[in-house]
Amino acid sequence: MPDKNHATVAVTGVTGALGSRIAARLAGHGVPQLLVGRSPDQMPELPGAQRRGPAAYADAADMRRALEGASTLILVSGHRTGRRLEEHATAVEAAIAVGVDRVLYVSLVSAAPTATYLNARDQWLTEQFLAGAGIRHTVLRAGFYASTPAALANEEFVVSGPATTGRAAFVTHEDIAAVIAAVALDEGPRSEHDGATLEITGPEALTLDEAVTRIAAATGRPYRYEPETLEEAFARRWRLGMSGEQIETWISWYQAIERGEVSVVTDVVPRLIGSPATPISNAAWWPAPNTARGTAEFRRKRS
Ligand SMILES: NC(=O)c1ccc[n+]([C@@H]2O[C@H](COP(=O)([O-])OP(=O)(O)OC[C@H]3O[C@@H](n4cnc5c(N)ncnc54)[C@H](OP(=O)(O)O)[C@@H]3O)[C@@H](O)[C@H]2O)c1
Numbered sequence: 001m002p003d004k005n006h007a008t009v010a011v012t013g014v015t016g017a018l019g020s021r022i023a024a025r026l027a028g029h030g031v032p033q034l035l036v037g038r039s040p041d042q043m044p045e046l047p048g049a050q051r052r053g054p055a056a057y058a059d060a061a062d063m064r065r066a067l068e069g070a071s072t073l074i075l076v077s078g079h080r081t082g083r084r085l086e087e088h089a090t091a092v093e094a095a096i097a098v099g100v101d102r103v104l105y106v107s108l109v110s111a112a113p114t115a116t117y118l119n120a121r122d123q124w125l126t127e128q129f130l131a132g133a134g135i136r137h138t139v140l141r142a143g144f145y146a147s148t149p150a151a152l153a154n155e156e157f158v159v160s161g162p163a164t165t166g167r168a169a170f171v172t173h174e175d176i177a178a179v180i181a182a183v184a185l186d187e188g189p190r191s192e193h194d195g196a197t198l199e200i201t202g203p204e205a206l207t208l209d210e211a212v213t214r215i216a217a218a219t220g221r222p223y224r225y226e227p228e229t230l231e232e233a234f235a236r237r238w239r240l241g242m243s244g245e246q247i248e249t250w251i252s253w254y255q256a257i258e259r260g261e262v263s264v265v266t267d268v269v270p271r272l273i274g275s276p277a278t279p280i281s282n283a284a285w286w287p288a289p290n291t292a293r294g295t296a297e298f299r300r301k302r303s
Helices: 017-028 060-067 084-097 119-131 148-152 173-185 208-219 230-240 244-258 268-273 296-302
Strands: 009-012 033-036 049-052 072-076 102-108 136-142 158-161 197-200 224-227
Touching: 009 017, 017 033, 017 072, 017 173, 033 060, 049 060, 060 084, 072 084, 072 173, 084 102, 084 119, 102 119, 102 173, 119 136, 119 244, 136 173, 148 158, 148 208, 158 208, 158 230, 158 244, 173 197, 173 268, 197 268, 208 224, 230 244
Parallel strands: 009 033, 009 072, 033 049, 072 102, 102 136, 136 197, 158 224
Antiparallel strands: none
16 A cells, blocks of 8 residues: 655656656655656556556646646656657656656757767756756766666677777666655755756776676676777678668767776765675666667667
């Protein structure tokens, strides 16, 4: 039974890897939840949670209906569409319109207007929008996922890209979800996290070679990392059938690592959840090869 002492939290992205983990944690704490998204029939069944929708971020009326009754909105950033700011802004405005008083926005580490990783640029735009939206909010910048190198591997467990010595502080989905749940559970009328930007990272910054070697040791599978030149990286992805935009986006992921833009290690995980951040070797989840968004699916489209 939901604990009546908790205010209702709306969580988006619950059909995905991160939102589902956040919602499961909040359910474990007895928080009443509204699970909001485009496909209610694919949402998890959780104690104390109502499924709301279909509601896409860009649909103001559906979002208002879905968010009715929530005090806090946890907004998991949507997929990159070229209109992500508009989509996120519409979702936040819908929340304000129905009386939500706090937004926790899941952004991306290194978010900046000139970020090397293209996905981090419109995350920054949403952060700027939120800063001026007139609602209590916290920005939770997720580090690069510990799961991504495994998802980027090919059928032979080879991960290849244009990065050699650069490092990333890879973080697990579980640690990100635990931090976000901890901030959501800080429910007073004021919180030290109001207006804050928290960068959620793993415990150490690893090169891709180190990260992939650790994934191999943890899984017993023959993952290995092979650096590519920029030219090799473009040409190989093109031959695989990826679109120009997807090639550019994935190459920018490797280059952000190479340029040191995602290597900072913060104390956010230990400070907020009271235990050390999880090393990549202890991640609970390794996606299958060729499952990174915008790689396998684009290969299928052009083949
Ligand atoms: N930190 C990192 O390394 C990293 C890596 C990849 C992505 N990200 C970002 O973090 C977000 C969450 O990551 P994840 O691992 O949970 O991704 P995921 O498994 O792909 O889940 C994304 C979730 O967002 C929902 N969503 C996307 N666009 C939406 C829209 N316009 N309106 C309503 N719902 C929408 C999806 O719903 P549907 O089921 O309806 O599609 C899904 O539930 C991603 O969406 C992306 O912005 C971060």
